[in-house]
Amino acid sequence: MKSLIFVIAFLTFNVSSGQSKTGNLERRADVKVKMKFNMPGILITSVPTTSEEYKNGLRDNDLIIKINSHNIKTNNQYLKLIRSLRSNRKYTFLFNRKGHIKTIELTFPPKQKEVVEELDIDYGTFTTNYGYKVRTVVSKPKSKETLKKLPAILFVQWLSCSSIESRGSNHGFSNLIWELSKSGYLVQRTEKFGVGDSEGPDCSELDFTTEVNIHREALEQLKLRDDVDSENIIILGGSMGSNIAAMLASENKDLKALMFAGGYYKSWHERLLDFERRRMEYGNKEPEEVYSKMKLYSEFYAMYFNEKLKPSEILKKKPHLLPVWPSKSDLQYGRSIEFYWQANDTNMGQVWSAVSQPILALYGEYDWVMDKEDSQRIIEQSNHLGSKFIILNKTDHNLYYYNDINSTKEAFNNRSKVPNKDISAQIVNWLDGLMLH
Template identity: 40%
Template sequence: MTCKSKALSALIIAAVSLAHADSMAADSRESHPDIDTSYGTLTVRDGTKLQTIVTKPAAATRRLPAILFVQWLSCDTIAISDNPRDGWSAMLKNVVRRSNALVWRTEKRGVGQSEGSCATMDYDTELADHREALEQLRSRDDVDSNRIVIFGGSIGGTYAPLLAADERVAGVMIWGAGATTWAERMMKFERNALELGGAPASQLAREMTLRLQFLERYLVRGETPAQIMKADPDVGAVWSRIVGTSADGQYGRPFAFHQQAQKADWAGAWSKVNAPVLALYGEYDWFESHDATTLITRIVNAKSPGRGTFAEIPRMNHHFAQFPSATAAFAEKEGQVNPEPAVSVMLAWLAKIFSRAS
């Protein structure tokens, strides 16, 4: 790996970590004006106990509409600090305080007070945990089971259609996710990282060809980076240049997580969602693509015209900060955390969905 590629990888990993910096530091109980916050335990099928955080309007006397929040890929807490500076926490604080809904969050295995290990947890296990959370949420006495919305953020936006397919939900809302396969998403992500990172145009074709060959073996065939390196050193060497890699995983998750994500049929799942859908995309979100996000609403509307809504938030990146340009957003420079343009769209849509389902 060149010094430049090392610096690029470090920059990207730092950006992902900083996106949840305030949440990670939050070790005290949340406090929201006129909101009741309760901490509970979800015991899943293998006996693992997961921490849950549930917020709801304190003055509520009737069954409430509810939001199941399904979070990002990294092993960061979903707890919200008192004065969040990162975009995700600021966004969540606004949804909790302004949606007039019960909001359910589940800490991943090994995060917060949850048992287990996030670093070794695969995609299918995490999906099953969220599925059990949805079941428990639906059974609560204070929840209107006809008014449950699944809200998936980042990788959570890929779990959302799998949870909602052929299920009775009031709606599905996603941010920063698409309906293309994981390998397609990874290719686009790597292309964005190279181009926005200033890689010479003369190197792009060869580098992307090598990454295509690597990702096909890694994600589609299910080979490990070590196996690929042994079979083809030129292709295997790409691993050290791919973003967020380590000896035993990528983005802090095991190889199996990414290989199972590749096997997931997200497009097929979206075709089985029988509820309104809001797909949100930040204009400068280089983690995902415009086309992959609009594919969600194209699939939904092909089945039921008008059911899917797409909204692009100007100048916003993956982490609810706004920047003057795409290159500035990539470099995390000259940006300002400002989730309001996205939150206002979310809240307006949620209000319509909840009133329609009541």
């Protein structure tokens, strides 16, 4: 997708009318059923008996055929649909139950907003230069001193199209954000287009340039807040968001510090080849298979990035590369090919070198998604004496903690649901040592 300088349809399958560019954002639906794409259709795997879905007639193993007369034929259509559902709208479900076709109408309640006893959590919005409203979520410590200005952190999130709203205190990044707020920081998160309550095209249509621009605008909005000490703003990136955070820090010399967990220094092309090798090795693939597959990946990604060919175009020319791209979609990890082309065309070594602020690099000992050497190199080439590299013991890419010292296999399979609760203290100690406020 080209950068958003033209109007794009909000949803490919138009399950509901486009959102208004004025007024308040509609709240996303509180979907309680567990489901999965069934090619075609959506298979309902679990329906809580207390849910609206159960009360209105959905049951385990129902196969959703259509929603508002639109078929769900691909996994991407399914994911777009789930992200598009809004509360207090009526949806018509056509489904198959043991060979019998049934129809129900269903209205979802609004998703409950975050509530933390020690925090004030504000759901805001701003209209981007693209004309779409986006959701912001700001958390800060509760205080009777309502006029007090706080040091602030802008959080820039990961690659995936998942929401920045909390999934509870047991979620790695959610726990970190809440703990930083409890420590005295105002923390702002910003939803991507088409995610959570945000308007705009679906996240799968979003390119890298546009996503970076959304965070640029979010930073300017944060600077304007009455409760923010504009001379003490820090930026924190998670995973892919680490590199976007570095871009913003290099452009905004007034930011006081840059912190990240799981960034990269090389080109995205190089980083992706490293990732594919680690993925196979952690998956216990035989050395011969790793060797032969890496030759195919090298050939595939050279055409992908250097020739700017989509996977479907590559496979048409070279069908022997099918083993490294069995998917029928041109999306990768739910994102557009244009997103990765633009990310790869960004010289991250140059970006990191242009960051003049102190940098804190956090790297999970069990992080197989990103390369530890990249984080080390970023700190080694930093021009600021306050920059620091911290290994998070027994911690994975998503900031989950593992008790067993031999848990690399469990970390590869994302088996922990216990966040590393020591990270916020390490961050605060580092910031206090810099005497930023």
